[in-house]
Amino acid sequence: MKKFKFAKRNKNKLQKNLGPEKAFRNWNKEKETWLIVIPHDDDAVIGMGLTILAGLEAGVDIHVRVTTDGSMGYCSKEEKRTIANVRHEETKHSFEILGVNPKQVKWLQFKDSCLNTQTGRYFSKEKGKSVIHGADGMQNAFTFCLREVRPTRVFVATIADLHPDHRIVNSELQISLFHASGTIWPELGEPIEVPEVLEFAVYCDFPDKPNIQLKSTKPMLEKKLESISAYVSQTQIQGLIDSTRKNGPEEYLKEIDFEFYDPKAYRNLFH
Template sequence: MADFLVIAAHPDDAEIGMGGTIAALARQDHRVTILDLTDGEPTPMGTPERRRQESEAAARVLGIARRVTLPFPNRYLADTVENRMAVAEVIREVRPAILFIPYWVDAHPDHLAAERLAEAARFYGKLTKTEMRGEPYYAPRILHFFCTHYRLHADLAFVLDITDQIDRKIDAIACYRSQFNLERGNLGLLDGIRATNQYWGSRIRRPYGEPFASKEAVGLRGLRDLL
């Protein structure tokens, strides 16, 4: 059993980018924590209370035990020293084997800030002689998930087979009824996400997949898990 930490700018980013992977890890009895850097508000049909209920419901669907929301401002998220330290404290507490953070190319400034902020916080995590809470810890690996507003076809490290988890993933995203609903006319986004995962699945000859990127080479212990 291992600990994993997923850092995202907004509630629903983690689900859209890697909800299938999160559900798979939870099913294997790993401990997954999602850290949302903002509560996602304001949005046209949301309230902080409604968003909190939705993100808690999504966490239950994915089967994870813990979801943390930091009070950074939605739409104006910034990579500051104070914000890095707050995120580093969560990293020092969770001590993840893998830190999952957004991809580094995006149109949404919050997503870009989240990537920079999380990368810096990973480094801050190992600092000694600091007022940050917790014991020093350096997450050994960062992987980047895709919730980007660009229609990218980026260089990938790998695609994970999420065939057994695709329905759970879509159910988790559907919990965000204030964001995806008939009135906003955007329920088709759920089909679009499913289709995108189907496309990535087709690249590994499986029904559904989720892509991940890495700045470093990904090492394998052996070839057994290659599809």
């Protein structure tokens, strides 16, 4: 039995028993590279741990960028000052369980749970942890990451998710794709080709129906659960582990059509 089986729905057509090279658009056999941009360190393993395993088996070069510093993830008063460092170590261990190169898991160090105050791009005289080339803000960081990694595919939590940090990261990443593909802010790197964009769900349903399904095996599900369990400090995570085990080895993704405005798309409406 195959470890990973993808199914894909395009309009009214359903294809089953696909490999990733058939399930994902514009697969680059030689240089398939994924950039997973997450608000919090545990979001990716919860929402797409099986997808990561499938990508690694297919030889994909996987990079992870954690947007926030994890400083608001404490579950006891004693952890308040140490939780960020604890979560960093838990994250390294979690992704090592999946097989992701720990050197390719990096933190952007934005303050946790207040991303609404850190949108856009702005110059900073301070040498804060989230400052890159003299500027701060998520659009600065995401544009830099996109040009640094040069991914063929980008994954991000759905914009309809309950947590405001998830919605903000999605929105800031989408506009950063526009920035990264142009010549603006040259100190952040050379322009890129716009990658394919996919959303995964963490806490809430997709705003629209997903078009990709991944089914895997029980051993792969157990590996995903082990990687989630690495976040020992997150005592409330057990509920997610239980529901994930109950639902079985499957995940869903939604391909996003990221296209720039073109008036020609609307001409036929007025003929």
